Amino acid sequence: MRAPVFFAAAFAFCALGATAGVATAQDTFTFRADRMSGTRALGAEVTVLAGNAEVSTGSIRLNANRIEISGDNNRFIDAIGDVRGDDEGRGITFRADRVRYDRELGIARLEGSAALEDRENEVVVMGQFIEFDEESDIVVIQIAARIFQEDTITRSEHAVFRREERILDLSGFPVVFRGDDEFRADRIRVDLDTNDVTMEGSVAGTIRN
Numbered sequence: 001m002r003a004p005v006f007f008a009a010a011f012a013f014c015a016l017g018a019t020a021g022v023a024t025a026q027d028t029f030t031f032r033a034d035r036m037s038g039t040r041a042l043g044a045e046v047t048v049l050a051g052n053a054e055v056s057t058g059s060i061r062l063n064a065n066r067i068e069i070s071g072d073n074n075r076f077i078d079a080i081g082d083v084r085g086d087d088e089g090r091g092i093t094f095r096a097d098r099v100r101y102d103r104e105l106g107i108a109r110l111e112g113s114a115a116l117e118d119r120e121n122e123v124v125v126m127g128q129f130i131e132f133d134e135e136s137d138i139v140v141i142q143i144a145a146r147i148f149q150e151d152t153i154t155r156s157e158h159a160v161f162r163r164e165e166r167i168l169d170l171s172g173f174p175v176v177f178r179g180d181d182e183f184r185a186d187r188i189r190v191d192l193d194t195n196d197v198t199m200e201g202s203v204a205g206t207i208r209n
Helices: none
Strands: 005-008 029-033 035-039 046-057 060-070 076-087 092-102 107-118 123-133 136-150 152-162 167-171 173-179 179-183 186-189 199-202 204-206
Touching: 005 167, 029 060, 046 076, 060 204, 092 123, 123 152, 179 199
Parallel strands: none
Antiparallel strands: 005 029, 029 046, 035 046, 046 060, 060 076, 076 092, 092 107, 107 123, 123 136, 136 152, 152 167, 152 173, 167 186, 173 179, 179 204, 186 199
16 A cells, blocks of 8 residues: 655645745644645646545644645645544544635634534534634534533524633524423523523423423
């Protein structure tokens, strides 16, 4: 079997236009794969990693069947097929059919049967589309959003999880199950610290003693 191709961003390589001399660990960019190819069309340079592809940048690591890297300074990463990843610095792991990551903005977009586990907050979120913004520390979940945290389970079409405040905002036919209790409304907010549930519009619920 052919040994995986492996490069580190500390070395200059033409395919990605990387520069030698990485100043900090945050700037370090490494990748490996069974095969590598690329296009050099002006304004559309793309490097393709195929077979056991892996990319690491800062605290983010991505593994996938195929990874495409493009943009100035390797700004855009597009991982496709059985994508697995983690952000060691934030205690987050995730999986999806596809992950698009903008290194400059620090935004990851997970698409298709996506799931993200936040070990720090003991929260698991699932949905067809998940977006995580590193700067704001906010996770947005869309389409068949489900969130699990201890004995709390939520369902909605749209959800926003503010990691720092530990707040869930749910909309789009939201339902919250907590133990045997059930809450429904047009909009629901859940405070994971206090366990308070705030509901607005068409409020309904069942509480079982």
